[in-house]
Amino acid sequence: MTGGPLEGVRVVDLSSVVVGPICTRVLADQGADVIKVEPPEGDLLRNLAIGARSPGMPGKFMQFNRNKRSICLDLKQPAAMAAMHRLLDGADIFVSNIRPAALARLGLDAASLAARNPRLIHCAILAFGTGGRYANRPAYDPIIQSLSGIAGTFERATGEPRFVPMVMTDHTTGLIAAQCIGFALYRRERTGRGEAIEVPMFENMASFVMTEHLGAASFDPPAGPSGDLRQLSPFYRPLPTKDGWITVSPNTDAQAFAFFDAIGRPELRDDPRFSSAQARTANAAAYFEVRAQGLAQRGTMEWLAILEAADVPVAAYNRIDDLAQDPHLRDVGFIVPEDHPTEGRLHRTANPNRFGGGERADALPAPRLGAQTREVLHEAGYDDAAIAALLDAGAAREASLPPA
Amino acid sequence: MTGGPLEGVRVVDLSSVVVGPICTRVLADQGADVIKVEPPEGDLLRNLAIGARSPGMPGKFMQFNRNKRSICLDLKQPAAMAAMHRLLDGADIFVSNIRPAALARLGLDAASLAARNPRLIHCAILAFGTGGRYANRPAYDPIIQSLSGIAGTFERATGEPRFVPMVMTDHTTGLIAAQCIGFALYRRERTGRGEAIEVPMFENMASFVMTEHLGAASFDPPAGPSGDLRQLSPFYRPLPTKDGWITVSPNTDAQAFAFFDAIGRPELRDDPRFSSAQARTANAAAYFEVRAQGLAQRGTMEWLAILEAADVPVAAYNRIDDLAQDPHLRDVGFIVPEDHPTEGRLHRTANPNRFGGGERADALPAPRLGAQTREVLHEAGYDDAAIAALLDAGAAREASLPPA
Structure with a gap:
C-alpha cells in the first residue's frame, strides 16, 4: 500500500x-x-x-x-x-x-x-x-x-x-x-x-508553440502577424543591473506605475503607450526598453529591496546549484x-x-x-x-x- | 455527449x-x-x-x-x-x-x-x-x-x-x-x-529543472558538477551552415560515424573522445564543436539531402509561421x-x-x-x-x- x-x-x-x-x-x-x-x-x-x-x-x-x-x-x-x-x-x-x-x-x-x-x-x-x-x-x-x-x-x-x-x-x-x-x-x-x-x-x-504564438495568425486571413510580442521581445529575460541581473514583471497598472516611480520616470504613467495593460502589451518592445534603461541604474540587491517594498513582482534568478538552498523550497x-x-x-x-x-x-x-x-x-x-x-x-x- | x-x-x-x-x-x-x-x-x-x-x-x-x-x-x-x-x-x-x-x-x-x-x-x-x-x-x-x-x-x-x-x-x-x-x-x-x-x-x-540538471550534484557530497553538459553546451542549438541553420542529432555510434564520414572526418570514429556514446557525452563540448566546424562547409539544403541519405537525424527548423504548412502536420x-x-x-x-x-x-x-x-x-x-x-x-x- x-x-x-x-x-x-x-x-x-x-x-x-x-x-x-x-x-x-x-x-x-x-x-x-x-x-x-x-x-x-x-x-x-x-x-x-x-x-x-x-x-x-x-x-x-x-x-x-x-x-x-x-x-x-x-x-x-x-x-x-x-x-x-x-x-x-x-x-x-x-x-x-x-x-x-x-x-x-x-x-x-x-x-x-x-x-x-x-x-x-x-x-x-x-x-x-x-x-x-x-x-x-x-x-x-x-x-x-x-x-x-x-x-x-x-x-x-x-x-x-x-x-x-x-x-x-x-x-x-x-x-x-x-x-x-x-x-x-x-x-x-x-x-x-x-x-x-x-x-x-x-x-x-x-x-x-501554436497555442502560445499563433495569435493574430490564428485567423484566416490573419488579423496581424503571429507571435506574442511580449515573449518574443529580445528583452524577455533577466535584465542587467549595475552589478548583475534582475527580473521584474510589473503587469497591472498599480505595479507598472510603482515601477515607473522607482526608476524615476513617474511621467510614464501618463504616456499613452504605457497607461494601460493593453497599451503596454501593444507597445511591449518599448516597455521592455524602458525597463532595461531604468534597471541599469542600480545594483541587484538594491533593486530587490526597492521593488519588493513597492509591491512590484521582482526576483533575482536561481542557478541550478542555488535551488537546493532556496528558502521557499x-x-x-x-x-x-x-x-x-x-x-x-x-x-x-x-x-x-x-x-x-x-x-x-x-x-x-x-x-x-x-x-x-x-x-x-x-x-x-x-x-x-x-x-x-x-x-x-x-x-x-x-x-x-x-x-x- | x-x-x-x-x-x-x-x-x-x-x-x-x-x-x-x-x-x-x-x-x-x-x-x-x-x-x-x-x-x-x-x-x-x-x-x-x-x-x-x-x-x-x-x-x-x-x-x-x-x-x-x-x-x-x-x-x-x-x-x-x-x-x-x-x-x-x-x-x-x-x-x-x-x-x-x-x-x-x-x-x-x-x-x-x-x-x-x-x-x-x-x-x-x-x-x-x-x-x-x-x-x-x-x-x-x-x-x-x-x-x-x-x-x-x-x-x-x-x-x-x-x-x-x-x-x-x-x-x-x-x-x-x-x-x-x-x-x-x-x-x-x-x-x-x-x-x-x-x-x-x-x-x-x-x-x-532539477530532474534534468542536478545530475552529479544529486549526491551529497556531489559526485561532480551539476548539469547535463550536452544541453548546457553553447552549441545545443541549430548550427550555422553556409547559408542558414541546421539541426543534427547523431547519438548512436552508427549515426555519429556516418556523420563523421559526411563532414569528411572519418578518422574521428577512432578518436577516444568520440568512439562511444559515453565518450561523446563526457566530451560533449568538443563533440559539439566538431559538429559546428563540419556543418559550416555546406548549405542547409545540401546537408539535409546528404544527412538524410546517411540516416543521421537531421532537421531544418520551423518558424511559427511555417508550422501550418509542415507536411507531417x-x-x-x-x-x-x-x-x-x-x-x-x-x-x-x-x-x-x-x-x-x-x-x-x-x-x-x-x-x-x-x-x-x-x-x-x-x-x-x-x-x-x-x-x-x-x-x-x-x-x-x-x-x-x-x-x-
Whole structure:
C-alpha cells in the first residue's frame, strides 16, 4: 500500500532515456507500482549520463527512475518474452517509447496485447504520430525543438535560433503522457475497458508553440502577424543591473506605475503607450526598453529591496546549484535526503503537488539494473526453479551486488 | 455527449490568462463540459493579448479557450455567488488560479466547498505552494522562469540568463494540473470522495529543472558538477551552415560515424573522445564543436539531402509561421479550419493525442464573454424569471451580439 491516487495501479514500463521514464516516474510518485523492464545493457540513460558513484547509476538516471522496480529481461529470448506477457497479463498500464514498427515486431502492439488483456491501457509515446510522413523517422529532443517551432521562437526573439537548455520536448511530452493515462484510467473505471493511446512528441510540442504564438495568425486571413510580442521581445529575460541581473514583471497598472516611480520616470504613467495593460502589451518592445534603461541604474540587491517594498513582482534568478538552498523550497521540504542502499546519500526532490486524499508515503530508491528481477518474477507466479532456469539461460538477469 | 475520456465530467473554471485556461482546455478537449466563469471585465487575456477581429476575442485567447462555455458573473454580488454555488453543487471539478487568501475570502476554498459537495475535486493552481515563505507573493511567468532555474540554465549555456520565449512555466504547470485532476478523478471512482489538490508553479518547475540538471550534484557530497553538459553546451542549438541553420542529432555510434564520414572526418570514429556514446557525452563540448566546424562547409539544403541519405537525424527548423504548412502536420490533419460564429475563419489545432476508446467529436467555438450565461443558468435550475432578475441586477451578464 503506497498511498497516493494511483495506489494499486500496476505499470509495465518498457521505456528509456527521458520521455517514457518521466511519464512513469509521475505514475510512480503518485503511488503506482512501476516495473521498469530493462534489456541486459540497461536503460541507455544509465550509460549516457555522467556523474555517478558507481557504473550505471548516474544522478540523472536516478532522478528519473526513483520509486520504480527494475526487472532485466532479454526479450530476444522466447522465455523472457513469455515472462513479459505474464507481467502484462497482470498490468493496468503498458508504457513504451519504441517506434510502432519495432513494437509490432515484438508482438507488443496495442491490438496484440488487448486480445490477452482487454483492461490494459496501452500508451505508446512516439516522436511523430502514425499517419503522417515523419512517422518512422528517428527523433531526439533537438530535432523536435527544431521542427515544433521552439528554435524558431528564439530566432524571432534574438535573431538566432537556439534550444531550451533542457530536453524540454521529451520532458513535456512525458508529463502529457502521464496525463493521458490518468484520463484513460478514469474512463476504464466507468466502461471496464482499456484502450490504446498515442502520444506524439512533435504534435504535442507544435500544439504548445501554436497555442502560445499563433495569435493574430490564428485567423484566416490573419488579423496581424503571429507571435506574442511580449515573449518574443529580445528583452524577455533577466535584465542587467549595475552589478548583475534582475527580473521584474510589473503587469497591472498599480505595479507598472510603482515601477515607473522607482526608476524615476513617474511621467510614464501618463504616456499613452504605457497607461494601460493593453497599451503596454501593444507597445511591449518599448516597455521592455524602458525597463532595461531604468534597471541599469542600480545594483541587484538594491533593486530587490526597492521593488519588493513597492509591491512590484521582482526576483533575482536561481542557478541550478542555488535551488537546493532556496528558502521557499526549504520551507516546503522540497529537497528530501535519501540514503540509497548502494549509492549513498542523495538529494531527492519531492512530489511538487499536494493531494488531500493521500499521497505516496513510501520512497523506493532508484533501482540498479535488475534489482527486483527475482521479486517481480515471483509475484508473476514463477517459482524458484523457474526463476533459476530463466537466470541460467540469461533470459532474465539480476543485479550483481557491488563489492562490499 | 461529447465522446472523449472525460465525457460527462463537469468543470467549473474560475481561472484566467494561461495557467488555468490551458489546464481546463485539456479537460475540455478530452470531452469535459467546462464552464468558464468570468467577471464582468472578462478573463484578462481577452484584453491583454493583441491580434483580434473584434474586442475581447484575440487569437491567443481563442486558442486557450476553445471547447468551453462562458458564464459572466459579478461575484461581488451575493446573488451571483449563490449561482456560483449552484454550479459547484453540480460540478465534478473546480479549477482556480487565485491566491489562497483571496479564494478563502470568496468562500471558495477547498474546505468550504467540500462541506457542500464532498465529491468535488478542488484544484488550486498556485504560484508558490502554501507552507513556504513565498506563498503570498504575486508571480508571473518571468518570475518563475527566474526562480526555478530556467534562466540560470541559459546563463550556464551562453553566459547570459534569458527566458524561454513562451510562458513556459504557466503552460507546463497547467498541463500538470490537468494530469493531477485525472488522477483524482480516477481515485474518486474508487473511493467515492473528492479531494483538494494544490499545484504550485514554482515547485513544479524547480522539479523540472532539477530532474534534468542536478545530475552529479544529486549526491551529497556531489559526485561532480551539476548539469547535463550536452544541453548546457553553447552549441545545443541549430548550427550555422553556409547559408542558414541546421539541426543534427547523431547519438548512436552508427549515426555519429556516418556523420563523421559526411563532414569528411572519418578518422574521428577512432578518436577516444568520440568512439562511444559515453565518450561523446563526457566530451560533449568538443563533440559539439566538431559538429559546428563540419556543418559550416555546406548549405542547409545540401546537408539535409546528404544527412538524410546517411540516416543521421537531421532537421531544418520551423518558424511559427511555417508550422501550418509542415507536411507531417498536414498529413495528420493537425490544423483544422473552423468557422467561428462571430469571428470568422480560424486555424484550430487538433488534440495532439489519440485515444482508441473514443475522442471528443464535437467542437465548441471559443466563447464570447457570457455567451452561455443564460444556458448555463437554465441548466443549474434557474427559470426565465430568475435569470432575468440576475441580469437586471447585473449579477449575471450576457454577451451582446456584435452589430449585424
